[in-house]
Amino acid sequence: MMQAPAGWYADPYDPKTFRYWDGAAWTGHVAPRHVPQQLQIGERQAERNDQKEAAALAKVAKRDEKAASRTAAVEARQQQVSEWQAAQEAAKAQKQAYANAAKAQRQAELEATEESALAYWADVRFVGEKVSAKAKQTIRAHGQESEQPWLMVGSGTAGVLAAFHDRVMIVKTGTMTSFMAGAFLGGRITTFPLVDITSIEFNGQWLTGVLEILTPSYQGTANKDYWRGTNRSRNADSNDPWTLSNTLPLLKVVYQQALPEINELRKRIVESKKTQVIVQSTRSVSVADELRKLAELHREGILDDAEYATAKGNLIAGG
Template sequence: MTQLSPKVKEKNGAKWCAALAPDLLNGETIWALVSAGRMKPVTSGAAITNARIIGFWHNGESTDKRIVLEVMAHQIRGVDFPVKAGSTSMRVMTDQGEVNFGNLHKDEVGFAHYFIDYLWRNGVDPAVAHAIDQRHKSEVAAQLAEHDYLSKRESVKVFGGALKDKWWNDIRGHAHPGELPWFIINSGSAGRLVAFEDRLLISKTGGMTSLMAGSFGGGRETTFPYSDITNIEYNGGFANGVLEVLTPSYQGTGNHYYWRSTNKARNKASDDPWTLSNCLPLAKHIYREAQPTLNELHRKIMDAKRPQVVVHHAPADPSPAPAPAADAGLADELTRLAEMHQQGVLDDDEFKAAKKAAIARQS
């Protein structure tokens, strides 16, 4: 049964235990709760379990970052309750330095010292040891995976300035597990164009970017599957321009002007490239640098729109095939295939295979 310090009410104790329950390790139980709390990082109280000391935050709603501070039993090297300016704090010493769990009432000092000292001398409960070992392995695996991701991230082509970590995090939120973009065009405060293998993302998030996009504190993020893109245009002036992704939902409107809508609110400026979800204001020199890669992107878009021709070979039939009923049908089909080849819908290999199949059907 969890013991409560003299300054923890039973009602709060029950809430704290319920809030911490999902974060406890297998076999871990809460021995005691004290009101020790601090402002930075913010904590509501401290829990002493059969494995560790926890500084936690609980506001009755959020379930994020409940455990803010942690010292495992084997890390404890001492405990102190210094008094400064009339306030008593609970500080646990470790090999890496002291961990300040915040201020508590002087009447709680003896209570907290007893349970921390008991945990220090007895160590982690064997019932929890296996769970701690598994958590450690998971943490190591996660660190290795993160290191691998960051290493591979260095190989992504980035045109424009280097990306901030928060922008990488936004991009990562739109990627599949382990997926990295093919290339990125970074237009700074105007946003970013991110090219994955099968889709484009225009991201306008964070700070000045979201403010210019008419969504202060939030952002505009739009994904365009390659199969939906009809064209990518760059409408440039002397030094700046606009990169525009065209789809059936976003039709081209010619040049977008930076200053034409300066007298309008951001969300009312329908022709403002900073606001439009399919437009990225982009300096001309960055566009020139990225142009060869954008040409490769055009080829990927064409490949995504090209119909797949599947040729089925009929099994050999020992009986003689009847003569074709009408030679005109074969001629019409070959003419149609030739037109598709000329238009680029079928490449050379696909055209040869389709023509061979048509002749085989008519033979």
């Protein structure tokens, strides 16, 4: 205050009063302290401004806090979505890996099955029309694990003849074949042991014919025409070769192609009926017993040394 001009100032000795400064020192003149109206208005305005500024700052801070919270929530949601997508991708990749492994296994099994099938049918003589996969499956299922037919005569939708070493099968399976056989979606599968077959006949016409397996149960007593019964309902004609179990409608040209094999089949049928004679030894006395008897005769002098040696040698050679 030493440099302040003369005037009323806040009393340094009493906060409730003003004291006059004469420019050099404080005087004894005092007056009650009061704030001029303009100063009060200015202070109130400043206070309101401060309050507004503080409110605005608080509002901004709250808005920033909400924005930060929303940002955090969005980031958390994005993180969750990213994790979910990653999990989905991992699950998808795992599923695809399983599918690929299963596909590879199925392919390997299919290839192995195809290789097995090729090996199974490699030595079979096929004659006539193509044999369906269904018929092959049926024939293989009716055979032993290590055996296969040596002959297959295919007749399209009429069926197939399969000849094993000890039996003959006529198989009529498959959608169209089973329908023509009067067993729709089922089939007729008949096995004839060679020893039971009395004859194999072919009733031929101009272009077609019927191959017939004859046994004591199936006799060739009726004309089984290739076309017989084809214009009637299935099983309506008891002599319809398409529905009978021992007949195979066959084109004449196919029969001629298969004739060498069918003749061989006829020969095997004849051979299967030959009586087998088993010769068993009737010897009831062992060689050792015979040797003991010879030794006893030699000791008793009935046989001399030369006779004993000859008899012993013959017994050992024949025993």
